[in-house]
Structures are given as structure tokens and as C-alpha cells.
Amino acid sequence: MKLLQFKQNGKVRLGIKVDEGIIDVAAASEAWELNAPVSLEELIHGGAEWFAALEKVIAAAADKRGRPYVLDDLDIIYAPAVTSPQKIICVGLNYRKHAEETKSDIPTSPILFNKFANALSAHGDSIQLPHTSNEVDYEAELAIVMGKTAKNVDEAAALDYVFGYCCANDLSARNLQRRTSQWMLGKTCDGFAPLGPYIVTADEVGDPDKLSISCSVNGEQKQSSNTADMIFSCKSIISYISQHMTLVPGDIILTGTPEGVVVGKPKDQRVYLRDGDVVSVQIEKLGELVVTMVSSH
Known part of the structure; x- marks a missing residue:
């Protein structure tokens, strides 16, 4: 199942991506008098029962009478795939x-x-380049969204705790990242964690360590790799983190970026992100996450 969040009248609503478009879960549920989750948080904490309810929503929306509750992708404003995680942990x-x-x-x-x-x-957002940096870099990444509380989890069982996966871009201000031995300042500027366009549930993704991943800027490919090149697999990352802190439903783990980033090039060949640049992250099975960088001036 492909799940997303979108904005309508100042509120964040739950949507399901289907071939015909985006199902507005709350609107479809109300029309058909179905008891279904109306937020991603509710769904993540609700388990299998809520997924069964969403299957009924999909069936109702597929009926010809349900078409008004299927929105066109171009008619919605996306929200971040996850809006209120307790933790965002990056590798x-x-x-x-x-x-x-x-x-x-x-x-x-x-x-x-x-x-x-x-x-x-979110997908489709304009992200302001911080006035403190002219060295903002892209980083295509696979994001893990946790679905169960995980503490001291063995690698063999680690993926059972995953809710789903989505595209992410670990935007990085390299001059701020280098300022001290701690990277945080260069990593957590406003808007520097685009997530989306949707979360694909773990059952549809299968093995997360065998997915093609790429990034382009203004249509020019900059990164092209596969999650098979990760040093630490998704299951080993989840297990490792869970030995040191408890992961809870809705937590996000960004799993690292492949080669091809600006900072990996010789200094005379580095072209950092500029006003108007359109950055696209694509991951096999997970769709395409697109944002536009804009000047802070």
C-alpha cells in the first residue's frame, strides 16, 4: 500500500495512492460510513485492523460512486510523508x-x-537555501519508517518492526557540517529532510537492500547506485540503534547516500545547489521525490 499525507484547509489528511489517483481516506470513510484511520499516526499505531479498514476504503473508492473521493495527484499539496516523528536518525x-x-x-x-x-x-516543496551557506549538497537516501517499538532487536527479526520505506534527501550545508566534529549544524537547517512522496508499506517493498537509487539536479543525473552498496544493511542498522535507544512507531531512519555528491568531487568541479535548482530523488518501488531550492534573499 502507498500511503501519503496532504494538506487541505490547513489540516493534514491521510491519502492512499492508487492507479486512478489519490484516495482521500477521511472523505471516502465518511461517505461510505466506514471506520478507518484518518491520520498516518493513527494507522501506524493501529496495526492490522486499520489496514483491513483501508482495504475497504480502497474498494469503496474504486466503485463508480466513489470517484469524487479520488483526487488527481496534481490537485493536492503534499505534506511530509511523516509529520511528527519522535526521532529522525541518520547514518x-x-x-x-x-x-x-x-x-x-x-x-x-x-x-x-x-x-x-x-x-x-514534502514532495513539491520549495526549500530555502540558508543564508549562512553557499555549499548546500544533495543526498539521495532510503528512509525507514518504524512501525513497532524496537528495543534490543536481533538482526534476524529487525525488518519485522518496519512500517514502510520512502524516498528522502539528506540535504547538507557542507561548510556548517565541517565547522566542528559534530555534523548536526549542517544537517538540520529548515526543510533539510524532504520525505515522500509517499510511504510504501514493507510488504510491498520486499528486500530494502536491493533497490536502485538515484538523484538528479535539473534533469542531470548526479547519483546512481543500489542499496546493495550499503556497508550496513537496513536490518543491521535497526538492530544496532535498538541496542542503544528504543525505536518507536513513526521514528525515521535515513540510511545514508551513495557516491556522486558534490563534496565528493575535486574542489574545482564542485557546483553546489543554487536558487531554482530542481532536485529529484528516485528509488525503485518508492517513486520520485522532487523539491526546488530557493534563495533566502
């Missing part, structure tokens, strides 16, 4: 070729840092 240098291009040692344990909710943004 640095997790692709072998990316570590090599930045001349970094191959990590022996996951390098963890964080972003905050102020960094969340």
Missing part, C-alpha cells in the same frame, strides 16, 4: 563508494547523527 558514510569518494575510512560501526522536525519537508 553517515554508509555506502562503500561514497566513503571512498570522500577519502574516508570504511566505518566499522554505523556513524549516527540526527535531524529535527524543523527539517521535515
Whole structure:
């Protein structure tokens, strides 16, 4: 199932992406008098019962009388795929070729840092370039959305705790990232964690460690790889984090970026993101996440 959030009259609503468009879950549920979750948070915490309810919503919306509740993709304003996570945890240098291009040692344990909710943004958003940086870089990433509380989880069972996966862009202000040994300042500027366009549930994705991943800027491909190049797999990342802190439903894990980022190029070839640049992240089975960078001046 492909799930998303969109904005309408100042409120965030739950949607389901189907071939015909976007189902407005609340509107369809009300019309057909169905008891279904009306928010992503409610769904994530509700389990299998709520998924069964959404299947009924999909069936009702597919009926010819349900068509008014199927919206066109172009008619909606997307919200971040997850709007209120307790934690946003990121993994640095997790692709072998990316570590090599930045001349970094191959990590022996996951390098963890964080972003905050102020960094969340959505498919279709315009993201302001911070006035404190002219070195903003793109990073296509696979995001894990947790669906169950996970503490001290074994690798073998780790993926059972996943709700779904989505595209992410770990936007990074490199000059701020380098300022100290802590990367946080360069990673959590406003809007620097686009997520979307939707979450694909774990059952539809299958193996998250075998997905093609790419990034383009203004239509020119900059990154092209596969999650198979990750040093630490999704299950090992979840297990590792859960040994140190409890993961809860709705938490987001960004799993690292492949080679091809600006900072990996020779200094005389680095062209950082500028006003008007359109950045697209594409991941197999997960769709395309597009944002536009805009000047702060």
C-alpha cells in the first residue's frame, strides 16, 4: 500500500495512492460510513485492523460512486510523508563508494547523527537555501519508517518492526557540517529532510537492500547506485540503534547516500545547489521525490 499525507484547509489528511489517483481516506470513510484511520499516526499505531479498514476504503473508492473521493495527484499539496516523528536518525558514510569518494575510512560501526522536525519537508516543496551557506549538497537516501517499538532487536527479526520505506534527501550545508566534529549544524537547517512522496508499506517493498537509487539536479543525473552498496544493511542498522535507544512507531531512519555528491568531487568541479535548482530523488518501488531550492534573499 502507498500511503501519503496532504494538506487541505490547513489540516493534514491521510491519502492512499492508487492507479486512478489519490484516495482521500477521511472523505471516502465518511461517505461510505466506514471506520478507518484518518491520520498516518493513527494507522501506524493501529496495526492490522486499520489496514483491513483501508482495504475497504480502497474498494469503496474504486466503485463508480466513489470517484469524487479520488483526487488527481496534481490537485493536492503534499505534506511530509511523516509529520511528527519522535526521532529522525541518520547514518553517515554508509555506502562503500561514497566513503571512498570522500577519502574516508570504511566505518566499522554505523556513524549516527540526527535531524529535527524543523527539517521535515514534502514532495513539491520549495526549500530555502540558508543564508549562512553557499555549499548546500544533495543526498539521495532510503528512509525507514518504524512501525513497532524496537528495543534490543536481533538482526534476524529487525525488518519485522518496519512500517514502510520512502524516498528522502539528506540535504547538507557542507561548510556548517565541517565547522566542528559534530555534523548536526549542517544537517538540520529548515526543510533539510524532504520525505515522500509517499510511504510504501514493507510488504510491498520486499528486500530494502536491493533497490536502485538515484538523484538528479535539473534533469542531470548526479547519483546512481543500489542499496546493495550499503556497508550496513537496513536490518543491521535497526538492530544496532535498538541496542542503544528504543525505536518507536513513526521514528525515521535515513540510511545514508551513495557516491556522486558534490563534496565528493575535486574542489574545482564542485557546483553546489543554487536558487531554482530542481532536485529529484528516485528509488525503485518508492517513486520520485522532487523539491526546488530557493534563495533566502
